[in-house]
Amino acid sequence: MTALPAHDARLPTHDPFAEIHPPLTTDAALAESHRCLYCYDAPCTRACPTHIDVPAFIKKIASGNLTGSARTILDANPMGHSCARACPVEVMCEGACVMNDRDEKPINIALLQRHATDYALAKDLHLFAPGPATGRKVAIIGAGPAGLSCAQDLRRRGHAVTIFESRREPGGLNTCGIAEYKLRAPTALAEARMVLELGATLKTGVSVGRDVMLDALLKDFDAVFVAIGLGATKSLGIPGEQLEGVVDALTFIEVLKLRRAQVKVGRHVVVIGAGNTAIDAVTQAKRLGAESSTIVYRRGEEDMPCYDYEYELGKADGCAFRFHCTPLEVLGRQSTVDGQPQAVSRQPSTVTGLRVRTPAGEEVIPCDMVIKALGQVPRTDFTIPADHPKLFIGGDCANGGAEIVNAAAEGKEAARKINAMLGGN
Amino acid sequence: MADLSVNFAGIRSPNPFWLASGPPANTYGQVARAFDAGWGGAVWKTLGEPIINVYSRYGSIDFGGQRMAGLNNIELITDRPLDDNLKEIAEVKRNYPKHAVIVSLMVESKREAWHEIMKRTEDTGADGVELNFGCPHGMSERGMGAAVGQVPDYACQITQWVKEVATIPVIVKLTPNVTDVTYVARAAKQGGADAISLINTINSIVSVDLDSFAPDPSVRGDGSHGGYCGPAVKPIALNMVSACAADPGVGIPISGIGGISTWRDAAEFIALGATSVQVCTAAMHYGFRIVEDMTDGLSNWMDEKGYRTIYDFAGKSVSHVRKWEDLDLNYFTVAKIDYEKCIECELCFSACEDGAHQAIRRNERGSGRHAVEIIDEACVGCNLCSLVCPVQGCITMTQIPNGAPKVTWKDFTAGKGKLAERPEHFHTAKFG
Numbered sequence: 001m002t003a004l005p006a007h008d009a010r011l012p013t014h015d016p017f018a019e020i021h022p023p024l025t026t027d028a029a030l031a032e033s034h035r036c037l038y039c040y041d042a043p044c045t046r047a048c049p050t051h052i053d054v055p056a057f058i059k060k061i062a063s064g065n066l067t068g069s070a071r072t073i074l075d076a077n078p079m080g081h082s083c084a085r086a087c088p089v090e091v092m093c094e095g096a097c098v099m100n101d102r103d104e105k106p107i108n109i110a111l112l113q114r115h116a117t118d119y120a121l122a123k124d125l126h127l128f129a130p131g132p133a134t135g136r137k138v139a140i141i142g143a144g145p146a147g148l149s150c151a152q153d154l155r156r157r158g159h160a161v162t163i164f165e166s167r168r169e170p171g172g173l174n175t176c177g178i179a180e181y182k183l184r185a186p187t188a189l190a191e192a193r194m195v196l197e198l199g200a201t202l203k204t205g206v207s208v209g210r211d212v213m214l215d216a217l218l219k220d221f222d223a224v225f226v227a228i229g230l231g232a233t234k235s236l237g238i239p240g241e242q243l244e245g246v247v248d249a250l251t252f253i254e255v256l257k258l259r260r261a262q263v264k265v266g267r268h269v270v271v272i273g274a275g276n277t278a279i280d281a282v283t284q285a286k287r288l289g290a291e292s293s294t295i296v297y298r299r300g301e302e303d304m305p306c307y308d309y310e311y312e313l314g315k316a317d318g319c320a321f322r323f324h325c326t327p328l329e330v331l332g333r334q335s336t337v338d339g340q341p342q343a344v345s346r347q348p349s350t351v352t353g354l355r356v357r358t359p360a361g362e363e364v365i366p367c368d369m370v371i372k373a374l375g376q377v378p379r380t381d382f383t384i385p386a387d388h389p390k391l392f393i394g395g396d397c398a399n400g401g402a403e404i405v406n407a408a409a410e411g412k413e414a415a416r417k418i419n420a421m422l423g424g425n
Numbered sequence: 426m427a428d429l430s431v432n433f434a435g436i437r438s439p440n441p442f443w444l445a446s447g448p449p450a451n452t453y454g455q456v457a458r459a460f461d462a463g464w465g466g467a468v469w470k471t472l473g474e475p476i477i478n479v480y481s482r483y484g485s486i487d488f489g490g491q492r493m494a495g496l497n498n499i500e501l502i503t504d505r506p507l508d509d510n511l512k513e514i515a516e517v518k519r520n521y522p523k524h525a526v527i528v529s530l531m532v533e534s535k536r537e538a539w540h541e542i543m544k545r546t547e548d549t550g551a552d553g554v555e556l557n558f559g560c561p562h563g564m565s566e567r568g569m570g571a572a573v574g575q576v577p578d579y580a581c582q583i584t585q586w587v588k589e590v591a592t593i594p595v596i597v598k599l600t601p602n603v604t605d606v607t608y609v610a611r612a613a614k615q616g617g618a619d620a621i622s623l624i625n626t627i628n629s630i631v632s633v634d635l636d637s638f639a640p641d642p643s644v645r646g647d648g649s650h651g652g653y654c655g656p657a658v659k660p661i662a663l664n665m666v667s668a669c670a671a672d673p674g675v676g677i678p679i680s681g682i683g684g685i686s687t688w689r690d691a692a693e694f695i696a697l698g699a700t701s702v703q704v705c706t707a708a709m710h711y712g713f714r715i716v717e718d719m720t721d722g723l724s725n726w727m728d729e730k731g732y733r734t735i736y737d738f739a740g741k742s743v744s745h746v747r748k749w750e751d752l753d754l755n756y757f758t759v760a761k762i763d764y765e766k767c768i769e770c771e772l773c774f775s776a777c778e779d780g781a782h783q784a785i786r787r788n789e790r791g792s793g794r795h796a797v798e799i800i801d802e803a804c805v806g807c808n809l810c811s812l813v814c815p816v817q818g819c820i821t822m823t824q825i826p827n828g829a830p831k832v833t834w835k836d837f838t839a840g841k842g843k844l845a846e847r848p849e850h851f852h853t854a855k856f857g
Contacts, residue, residue, distance in 0.1 A: 037815050
């Protein structure tokens with residue numbers, strides 16, 4: 001097997017970043033909104049962690065009140081734009097829709113939500129106003145969905161908010177960690193901007209624990225909300241993991257979202273793992289022109305942690321799935337000097353294959369790129385003190401990694417508790 | 426296979442479906458296309474004095490995603506030359522001898538004018554005429570259309586003038602823009618009309634543009650009240666047809682008009698006493714091809730029911746339309762929910778709780794879900810829950826046998842009969 005160099009994506013015949021769910025036209029949104037039965041105590045609303053009043057916002061679309069519709073959505077869920085695109089609605093609101101019991105397609109809640117929230121962005125509506133200043137100050141660590149949701153609700157209650165973000169841009173994984181065909185970085189950034197326009201101060205490139213100390217924040221602010229997300233992708237713990245050509249899925253997605261000119265995709269790509277991020281990586285690699293893009297998973301099809309529709313998406317994109325297939329070693333082309341292996345980090349790619357164990361014995365899957373999608377580990381650079389009365393926590397760092405909508409719900413809940421502690425309205 | 430043909434006051438038609446006088450029956454080309462598509466007859470768009478139409482003529486309301494649930498128009502009678510119309514009517518009749526060709530007429534209220542137009546129309550070979558005493562817009566400002574139909578004496582007088590010269594059946598088309606349509610119906614009969622048709626369109630403003638504040642349809646920023654028609658007006662038309670059918674002073678054939686879009690609508694009009702039906706809005710919305718299902722559906726339904734001709738069921742509902750005081754006060758029903766079919770939308774709950782008698786409770790069943798339950802002793806059998814339920818057959822109204830014989834309000838207030846005991850919950854007013 002000859003090693004294949006990693007290369008820039010060839011030009012595929014289709015747009016590799018085309019949205020999998022394009023927006024509804026006005027006519028389609030109207031027709032869909034009229035299908036909604038307007039259930040009482042609606043199951044869709046109950047199924048949403050932020051309890052958006054779904055029938056209400058849909059009826060507002062039907063009546064032509066898009067401003068009110070967007071306000072209904074974003075009042076309950078400040079991350080309404082990104083959730084409209086990236087929520088696993090099949091297992092949440094749309095999965096709960098009573099139409100399923102009528103053997104009809106559920107109401108397309110996600111795209112209706114997008115229809116209304118896109119309107120708010122297009123018209124640059126300022127749907128909320130900051131509350132009268134309370135003189136209280138809250139620090140939020142992390143400008144991801146949890147931090148931003150908390151910020152919106154605190155600003156609406158009049159508390160001063162300063163957000164510390166280690167990256168250059170706000171939005172957290174919304175901006176850098178979700179396949180581009182689902183949620184585009186500019187959308188996540190616009191959504192963050194709408195929150196920040198309520199008067200929250202954003203300090204980017206500031207890492208708490210390095211540039212500013214938590215103790216200092218606890219001293220200077222009336223409350224601190226920690227929403228720092230998770231840390232690095234789990235390690236494979238097998239030989240060859242350090243080779244150039246082995247990347248982690250979140251880095252792969254971040255590069256193609258934010259530094260697209262630098263994106264590199266192999267001709268034959270193997271993705272290790274079978275969660276939703278693994279599907280993002282394997283389909284995005286295929287869409288970028290990989291000749292083969294294969295999931296390698298140590299357990300069976302029925303054990304895959306990804307949602308069913310994500311699996312279907314991968315299959316529909318022509319990705320391959322190898323089950324009961326345990327990675328043993330990433331094989332590489334080693335350059336040698338005087339017979340000694342040398343560092344290979346500046347090589348374009350040195351990966352030639354992945355040695356795996358299968359029920360039939362060992363084999364080598366030829367590939368020139370390996371993407372690790374094994375989930376993230378908790379952050380090791382930041383210790384969250386337990387039981388500090390001024391400290392609150394939410395989002396992935398609290399729940400171990402969940403959906404945007406969970407982070408939004410937790411951010412709002414933190415805002416409610418902080419507000420109660422501060423004696424706000 | 427059912428025989429759909431009708432003999433309507435002497436006008437023979439292969440089926441009861443006629444195009445109503447209006448935009449779809451304005452030219453030879455349209456009427457010929459309609460007959461080719463299967464329509465049994467057509468009432469030609471109203472002939473009369475020369476007029477000029479405005480641009481922008483229709484407005485409509487959409488409801489729940491349905492386009493044109495109601496339509497309104499400010500178009501006047503035909504704006505084509507009378508000679509062209511008469512020539513084409515004669516040609517249609519020549520080429521479609523078995524179809525019913527009826528001509529709608531409206532001229533100023535002068536005996537000579539009506540004599541003149543009637544004679545010229547008969548020369549075409551048309552099967553009948555329909556006197557347009559109904560148009561509520563435009564022509565009524567000039568003393569024609571509804572201005573005639575709203576005054577029984579005028580309607581009677583003009584009908585008499587026409588009948589003085591007519592040798593073919595004369596239908597009088599009635600306006601619904603009156604307090605009681607039967608007055609004019611009886612006047613038409615008195616004037617010698619061979620039949621009546623109803624309803625013409627209803628005075629209406631369908632909508633206002635919230636940017637320009639002009640009513641629709643807008644003619645350079647202004648509008649005028651127009652004639653309302655389409656599916657939304659069907660219940661009003663059914664009531665008026667039924668009132669005329671039940672009135673012994675009318676007693677002439679009725680052509681039913683108003684929101685008929687399907688064979689089912691047509692069958693309802695016939696059950697309430699019509700023996701031909703006229704359709705306009707549905708043909709304007711979907712084209713002449715809709716008549717195929719109208720005839721097919723009616724024929725299949727009649728076969729299933731064993732009706733050979735439409736006269737076998739025509740008028741069967743008339744005697745069922747009673748005064749309120751004749752209804753049975755001892756007939757009790759209660760809603761029943763089929764839980765196999767329930768999808769838990771709980772529309773029945775909110776409808777009953779906010780809009781009816783608060784006779785549905787919600788029982789917790791875990792995971793935030795609720796099961797709705799009818800509180801039998803509070804249910805007044807009003808039907809609202811079954812009407813809002815989106816699942817067919819999920820909520821049905823079931824009779825509660827109480828063994829009590831029928832007692833009407835008329836009986837009760839005359840001291841006859843005994844009211845069955847009502848649940849305490851009703852707080853029914855006490856009498857005597």
